[in-house]
Amino acid sequence: xxxxxxxxxxxxxxxxxxxxxxxxxxxxxxxxxxxxxxxxxxxxxxxxxxxxxxxxxxxxxxxxxxxxxxxxxxxxxxxxxxxxxxxxxxxxxxxxxxxxxxxxxxxxxxxxxxxxxxxxxxxxxxxxxxxxxxxxxxxxxxxxxxxxxxxxxxxxxxxxxxxxxxxxxxxxxxxxxxxxxxxxxxxxxxxx
Amino acid sequence: xxxxxxxxxxxxxxxxxxxxxxxxxxxxxxxxxxxxxxxxxxxxxxxxxxxxxxxxxxxxxxxxxxxxxxxxxxxxxxxxxxxxxxxxxxxxxxxxxxxxxxxxxxxxxxxxxxxxxxxxxxxxxxxxxxxxxxxxxxxxxxxxxxxxxxxxxxxxxxxxxxxxxxxxxxxxxxxxxxxxxxxxxxxxxxxx
DNA sequence: CAAAAACCATACGGAAGAGTATGGATTGCC
DNA sequence: GGCAATCCATACTCTTCCGTATGGTTTTTG
Numbered sequence: 001x002x003x004x005x006x007x008x009x010x011x012x013x014x015x016x017x018x019x020x021x022x023x024x025x026x027x028x029x030x031x032x033x034x035x036x037x038x039x040x041x042x043x044x045x046x047x048x049x050x051x052x053x054x055x056x057x058x059x060x061x062x063x064x065x066x067x068x069x070x071x072x073x074x075x076x077x078x079x080x081x082x083x084x085x086x087x088x089x090x091x092x093x094x095x096x097x098x099x100x101x102x103x104x105x106x107x108x109x110x111x112x113x114x115x116x117x118x119x120x121x122x123x124x125x126x127x128x129x130x131x132x133x134x135x136x137x138x139x140x141x142x143x144x145x146x147x148x149x150x151x152x153x154x155x156x157x158x159x160x161x162x163x164x165x166x167x168x169x170x171x172x173x174x175x176x177x178x179x180x181x182x183x184x185x186x187x188x189x190x191x192x
Numbered sequence: 193x194x195x196x197x198x199x200x201x202x203x204x205x206x207x208x209x210x211x212x213x214x215x216x217x218x219x220x221x222x223x224x225x226x227x228x229x230x231x232x233x234x235x236x237x238x239x240x241x242x243x244x245x246x247x248x249x250x251x252x253x254x255x256x257x258x259x260x261x262x263x264x265x266x267x268x269x270x271x272x273x274x275x276x277x278x279x280x281x282x283x284x285x286x287x288x289x290x291x292x293x294x295x296x297x298x299x300x301x302x303x304x305x306x307x308x309x310x311x312x313x314x315x316x317x318x319x320x321x322x323x324x325x326x327x328x329x330x331x332x333x334x335x336x337x338x339x340x341x342x343x344x345x346x347x348x349x350x351x352x353x354x355x356x357x358x359x360x361x362x363x364x365x366x367x368x369x370x371x372x373x374x375x376x377x378x379x380x381x382x383x384x
Numbered sequence: 385c386a387a388a389a390a391c392c393a394t395a396c397g398g399a400a401g402a403g404t405a406t407g408g409a410t411t412g413c414c
Numbered sequence: 415g416g417c418a419a420t421c422c423a424t425a426c427t428c429t430t431c432c433g434t435a436t437g438g439t440t441t442t443t444g
Contacts, residue, residue, distance in 0.1 A: 011390080011391055011392080011440080011441085012391080012392090028306065029306045031223060031306070032306075034430090034431065034432085035431080035432070035433090036430085036431065036432085037431095044391095044392065044393085045392070045393055045394080046392095046393090046394095046431095046432090046433085047391085047392045047393050047394075048391065048392050048393085049392095050432095050433070050434080051390080051391060051392070052391090055432085055433080056431095056432070056433090110303070110355055110359075111302070111303040111304070111305065111306070112303070113303065113355070113359035113360050114220065114221050114223070114224075114303070114359070119360065122360055123360060126356065126360060145372070146376065149372065149373050149376035149377075150376070150380070152353075152373060153349055153373075153376065153377055153380065153381075155352065155356070156348070156349045156350075156351075156352030156353040156355075156356060157345055157348045157349045157352055158348075158352065159348075159351070159352030159355050159356060160347065160348030160349055160350065160351030160352030160353070160355070161344075161348040161352070163302055163305070163348075163351050163352070163355065164318065164347070164348060164351060167302075167305035167306065168305050168311065168314055168315060168318060169311075169315070180337070180341065181341050181344060181345075184338065184341035184342070184345065185341075185345055188342070188345065188380065188381065189345075189380065203410075203411085203420080203421055203422080204421080204422090226400090226401065226402085227401080227402070227403090228400085228401065228402085229401090236421090236422065236423085237422070237423055237424080238401095238402085238403085238422095238423090238424095239421085239422045239423050239424075240421065240422050240423085241422095242402095242403070242404080243420080243421060243422070244421090247402085247403080248401095248402065248403090
């Protein structure tokens with residue numbers, strides 16, 4: 001339940017705050033990112049925070065940038081190593097489906113698209129992922145326009161799934177049924 | 193810009209507050225639902241509000257219930273009159289696509305799934321819509337399990353599309369391109 | 385080992401927003 | 415017209431949370 005249950009008696013760095021912030025965002029959303037709450041959770045007081053960061057916004061921006069760059073090399077980096085265009089999309093679907101944990105922050109950020117700070121980040125990230133999907137569909141044999149629309153459809157399905165499952169707890173789909181769903185997605189969305 | 197630019201000098205009812213609340217939710221999200229802000233917008237003060245409602249939560253609940261019941265007879269009611277099962281799904285897709293206005297509240301509520309008050313409402317609404325889609329796919333010829341998964345996929349695509357277009361303003365898709373996207377959805381998701 | 389830098393606690397000030405108390409204004413009704 | 419009921423304004427209190435000021439404590443370093 002408690003992140004810092006063992007009293008890590010080392011002093012904190014800016015990175016510690018950013019990681020804690022991302023953790024909190026993933027669990028309770030951007031709106032819950034309050035400095036005093038974070039401080040309590042880290043076992044210190046505000047005095048510490050305002051040494052490392054000039055303001056609350058600064059923390060948010062730092063955390064968002066950290067998350068964006070992590071996702072850049074991790075999420076997309078792995079997939080790009082699958083060179084066979086025919087295996088690429090199914091592999092992508094299956095991996096994303098079974099590593100939902102890193103997508104928690106993304107789901108939380110999706111719900112914070114009114115905060116002006118997160119909009120540009122999400123715009124960049126979504127844009128890159130869309131382009132990735134589009135070229136993948138092209139390599140799978142779809143003509144340009146089809147590939148773009150299929151990418152839109154796929155990405156929308158991904159985003160919607162995150163919403164309907166993390167945040168809303170719809171009839172909590174179980175594991176094997178979930179696998180069946182993923183295979184169904186592959187069968188309907190990926191051209192044979 | 194201003195909703196009540198003409199000083200409607202009639203006194204307010206609870207319904208007025210609920211409608212104004214829904215309007216505000218659609219534009220700025222649930223988080224922006226503050227009673228003093230609403231009061232300013234309606235040209236009155238808090239004193240009025242707390243006569244009609246016991247608390248801020250009460251207003252939210254009333255507004256949500258109003259929205260839920262409106263959607264019940266409007267959104268689903270119309271579609272159920274299309275008796276031909278083969279025409280049903282394409283018609284549904286096209287109508288939903290071209291009447292995005294009533295879906296603004298839904299999109300806003302989707303981003304507020306951390307508020308405990310909206311979760312049950314969204315759970316009910318989503319559940320009903322899912323069931324509607326599932327039976328529609330069954331009537332279109334899909335076996336039970338397939339129909340359920342296809343409904344999940346469709347609904348996720350719908351939800352994701354709302355997110356990516358209303359709130360995030362991705363490369364603002366234009367009108368004819370949007371129509372092409374809808375037809376692409378129909379072609380890929382609805383069995384021939 | 386002392387001085388400087390890094391890190392943190394305590395105690396403020398101030399803004400925003402929920403909710404209460406109370407009296408005044410307006411409207412429907414007899 | 416006058417009396418209730420309804421509706422609203424004003425003026426508070428209380429809480430939460432951001433940010434500042436200031437001084438203390440721990441590390442680092444020359």
